[in-house]
Amino acid sequence: xxxxxxxxxxxxxxxxxxxxxxxxxxxxxxxxxxxxxxxxxxxxxxxxxxxxxxxxxxxxxxxxxxxxxxxxxxxxxxxxxxxxxxxxxxxxxxxxxxxxxxxxxxxxxxxxxxxxxxxxxxxxxxxxxxxxxxxxxxxxxxxxxxxxxxxxxxxxxxxxxxxxxxxxxxxxxxxxxxxxxxxxxxxxxxxxxxxxxxxxxxxxxxxxxxxxxxxxxxxxxxxxxxxxxxxxxxxxxxxxxxxxxxxxxxxxxxxxxxxxxxxxxxxxxxxxxxxxxxxxxxxxxxxxxxxxxxxxxxxxxxxxxxxxxxxxxxxxxxxxxxxxxxxxxxxxxxxxxxxxxxxxxxxxxxxxxxxxxxxxxxxxxxxxxxxxxxxxxxxxxxxxxxxxxxxxxxxxxxxxxxxxxxxxxxxxxxxxxxxxxxxxxxxxxxxxxxxxxxxxxxxxxxxxxxxxxx
Numbered sequence: 001x002x003x004x005x006x007x008x009x010x011x012x013x014x015x016x017x018x019x020x021x022x023x024x025x026x027x028x029x030x031x032x033x034x035x036x037x038x039x040x041x042x043x044x045x046x047x048x049x050x051x052x053x054x055x056x057x058x059x060x061x062x063x064x065x066x067x068x069x070x071x072x073x074x075x076x077x078x079x080x081x082x083x084x085x086x087x088x089x090x091x092x093x094x095x096x097x098x099x100x101x102x103x104x105x106x107x108x109x110x111x112x113x114x115x116x117x118x119x120x121x122x123x124x125x126x127x128x129x130x131x132x133x134x135x136x137x138x139x140x141x142x143x144x145x146x147x148x149x150x151x152x153x154x155x156x157x158x159x160x161x162x163x164x165x166x167x168x169x170x171x172x173x174x175x176x177x178x179x180x181x182x183x184x185x186x187x188x189x190x191x192x193x194x195x196x197x198x199x200x201x202x203x204x205x206x207x208x209x210x211x212x213x214x215x216x217x218x219x220x221x222x223x224x225x226x227x228x229x230x231x232x233x234x235x236x237x238x239x240x241x242x243x244x245x246x247x248x249x250x251x252x253x254x255x256x257x258x259x260x261x262x263x264x265x266x267x268x269x270x271x272x273x274x275x276x277x278x279x280x281x282x283x284x285x286x287x288x289x290x291x292x293x294x295x296x297x298x299x300x301x302x303x304x305x306x307x308x309x310x311x312x313x314x315x316x317x318x319x320x321x322x323x324x325x326x327x328x329x330x331x332x333x334x335x336x337x338x339x340x341x342x343x344x345x346x347x348x349x350x351x352x353x354x355x356x357x358x359x360x361x362x363x364x365x366x367x368x369x370x371x372x373x374x375x376x377x378x379x380x381x382x383x384x385x386x387x388x389x390x391x392x393x394x395x396x397x398x399x400x401x402x403x404x405x406x407x408x409x410x411x412x413x414x415x416x417x418x419x420x421x422x423x424x425x426x427x428x429x430x431x432x433x434x435x436x437x438x439x440x441x442x443x444x445x446x447x448x449x450x451x452x453x454x
Contacts, residue, residue: 047060047148047149047150047151047152049148050083050133050135050148050149050150051135051146051147051148051149052091052135052136052137052146052147052148053137053143053144053145053146053147054137054140054143054145055137056137057134057135057136057137058134058135058136059132059133059134059135060132060133060134061130061131061132061133062130062131062133062152063128063129063130063131064128064129064154065127065128066126066127066128066129066154066156067156068124068125068126068127069124069125069126069127069159070124070125071123071124071125072123072124072161072162073123073124073159073160073161074121074122074123074124074159074160074161074162074165074347074398074399075121075122075123075124075126075156075158075159075398076119076120076121076156076157076158076159076346076347076397076398077097077098077119077120077121077129077154077155077156077157078117078118078119078154078155078157078343078346079095079097079117079118079119079120079131079152079153079154079155080115080116080117080151080152080153080154080155081093081095081114081115081116081117081118081149081151081152082113082114082115082149082150082151082152082153083113083114083135083147083148083149083150083151084112084113084114084147084148084150085106085107085108085112085114085147085148086108086112086140086142086145086146086147087108087112087142087145088108088140088141088142088145089107089108089137089139089140089141089145089147090105090106090107090108090137090138090139090140091105091106091107091135091136091137091138091147092104092105092106092134092135092136092138093105093106093116093133093134093135093136093149094133094134094136095118095131095132095133095134096131096132097118097120097129097130097131097132097154098120098121098122098126098129098130098131099120099122100120100121100122100398102118102120104116104118105138106147119157119341119346119397119398120398121157121346121347121397121398122398122399123399129154131152133149133152135147135148135149155343157289157343157346158287158288158289158292158346158347159287159288160285160286160287160288160347161286162399164285164286164287165285165347165396165399165402166402167285168283168284168285168294168349169283169349169392169394169396169402169403169404170404170405170407171241171282171283171284171404172281172283172337172349172351172392172394172404173388173391173392173404173405173406173407174240174241174404174407174409174439174440175240175241175242175281175282175283175440176281176332176334176356176388176392177358177386177388177406177407177408177409177437177440178239178240178241178242178409178437178439178440178441179242179244179277179279179300179302179332180302180304180330180332180358180360180386181239181360181386181409181411181435181437181440182211182237182239182242182244182435182437182440182443183235183244183248183272183274183302184272184304184328184330184360184386184435185413185433185434185435185443186211186213186233186235186237186248186445187248187250187270187272188250188413189206189213189217189415189431189433189445190206190215190217190230190231190232190233190248190249190250190272191217191229191230191231191250191251191252191270191272192217192219192229192252193380193413193415193433194366194378194380194415194416194417194431194433195378195417195419195429196320196368196376196378197254197256197266197312197320197322197366198256198312198320199219200219200221200453201218201219201220201221201453201454202218202219202427202451202452202453202454203216203217203218203219203451203452203454204216204217204218204427204449204450204451204452205217205449205450206231206233206447206448206449207447207448207449208431208433208445208446208447208448209445209446209447210434210443210444210445210446211235211236211237211238211239211434211443211444211445212234212235212236212237213233213234213235213236213237213445213447214233214234215231215232215233215234215248216231216232216233217229217230217231217233217449217451218230218231218451224258225255225256225257225258226253226254226255227253227254227256228251228252228253228254229251229252229253229254230249230250230251230252230270231249231250231251232247232248232249232250233247233248234246234247234248235247235248237443237445238443239435239437239440239441239442239443240437240439240440240441241281241282241283241440242279242280242281242282242440243279243280244277244278244279244280245277245278246274246276246277246278247274247275247276248272248273248274248302249272249273249274250270250271250272250273251270251271251272252268252269252270252271252308253268253269253270254266254267254268255267255268256312260314261314262313262314262315263311263312263313263314264311264312264314265309265310265311265312266309266310266311266312266322266324267307267308267309268307268308268309269305269306269307269308270305270306270308271303271304271305272302272303272304272305273301273302273303273304274301274302274303275301275302275303276299276301277299277300277301277302278297278299278300279297279298279299279300279334280295280296280297280298281295281296281298281337282294282295282296283349285347287346287347292344292345292346292347294339294345294348294349295339296337296338296339296340296349296350297337298334298335298336298337298351299334299335300332300333300334300335301332301333302330302331302332302333303330303331304328304329304330304331304358305328305329306326306327306328306329306360307326307327307328308324308325308326308327309324309325310322310323310324310325311323317370318369318370319367319368319369319370320366320367320368321365321366321367321368322365322366322367322368323363323364323365324363324364324365324366325361325362325363326360326361326362326363326364326382326384327359327360327361328359328360328361328362329357329358329359329360330357330358330359330360331355331356331357331358332355332356332358333353333354333355334351334353334354334355334356335353336350336351336352336353337349337350337351338350341397346397346398347396347397347398347399348396348397349394349395349396349397350394350395350396350397351392351393351394351395352393354390354392354393355390356388356389356390356392356406357389357390358386358387358388358389359386359387359389360384360385360386360387361384361385361387362382362383362384362385362413363382363383363384364380364381364382364383364384364413365380365381365382366378366379366380367379373421374420374421375418375419375420375421376417376418376419377416377417377418377419378415378416378417378418378419379415379416380413380414380415380416380417380433381412381413381414381415382412382413382414383410383411383412383413384410384411384412384413385408385409385410385411386408386409386411386437387408388406388407388408389406390406391403391404391405391406392404392406407439409437409438409439409440410437410438411435411436411437411438411440412435412436413433413434413435414433414434414435414436415431415432415433415434416431416432417429417430417431417432417433418430418431425452425453425454426450426451426452426453427450427451427452427453428448428449428450429448429449429450429451430447430448431445431446431447431448431449432444432445432446433445
């Protein structure tokens with residue numbers, strides 16, 4: 001980190017000055033700090049007498065050269081203000097540094113010395129830091145009280161480029177695609193993924209670790225081959241640069257012709273929803289000091305539906321093979337997203353509340369084999385694509401507005417489930433169910449379920 005200090009020597013205190021800078025206010029001269037040879041990047045300098053009294057605000061304009069920043073490069077600085085406030089006083093410190101205004105109200109504490117840090121920056125070319133500082137005592141119980149600004153230390157935090165920031169903003173758009181890809185996989189688990197296509201009425205609990213899941217699911221037969229499936233669960237999962245937790249609901253209606261024909265077509269329509277999600281997104285961007293990893297939180301909601309169709313092929317009484325294709329439509333709404341601006345994240349991002357729509361296409365196959373009459377083993381695999389339709393509007397500190405390009409991804413889903421009828425009407429299962437996205441990474445649920453027939 002390169003640091004720059006400034007000294008302004010005010011050779012007189014302005015008693016009874018009017019609001020704002022006076023025409024005859026003393027000049028602010030840069031000067032060295034007391035003693036020693038200053039480091040080429042750190043200057044121990046100070047204000048000789050930057051003092052405000054009640055009704056007498058004081059303004060100083062200072063300039064200090066810095067390492068040149070070329071055009072097309074963005075730079076971020078911090079400014080540390082140190083001074084003194086006498087008891088029972090309120091002071092307004094107003095600054096404009098390289099065009100960036102900032103105002104803070106300071107009050108007396110147990111320690112009258114104050115420290116305040118702010119940030120500013122922007123695009124090059126930059127050859128100096130030009131700052132206007134106003135100290136104004138707003139309230140005090142003693143008209144003889146004073147407020148003093150002793151020093152300001154400017155520090156260059158980092159440099160980056162528009163291209164590096166655009167790449168990171170595109171990551172935030174991709175994070176939303178990641179949420180959709182992986183919530184769809186979890187919703188599938190609640191609507192019968194990994195279980196035989198044909199089954200009786202049952203209800204029970206399901207739980208998993210890895211990507212934590214705990215909830216209930218069930219199946220209810222209507223008549224003439226129609227059945228209802230669904231469930232709800234609390235999920236807490238992390239994949240790629242995102243984390244998601246909240247309640248997920250899923251339900252579907254399925255038609256499978258009754259009977260034992262070796263080939264039976266089927267169809268299914270389903271809905272899923274997660275109305276109150278807690279979300280976390282992250283991004284990386286390159287700077288002159290290395291790669292910065294930034295994270296922020298947002299609320300969200302997820303709604304969607306799908307249609308599914310395929311065929312059940314049963315070559316013999318102990319084996320079923322299901323081929324299916326799915327087409328889905330989803331909407332992910334996210335609340336306002338904000339990262340914390342700091343020395344560690346000088347180009348913090350923020351995004352307004354917005355909604356994106358996504359299409360999902362998927363084909364897959366399941367194979368269920370009955371090792372013995374009481375034990376089933378089901379293997380599942382599918383490949384698909386989540387198609388993002390909307391850009392993501394984002395603002396970056398000191399850089400302006402960006403648009404994160406819609407980011408679609410290919411994915412695979414996979415799973416295996418073993419189930420055992422521990423007694424008539426009671427089935428105990430163990431499963432592994434996961435999804436891996438092209439850029440969103442992997443989440444895997446390892447768990448079990450217990451269902452009771454009725």
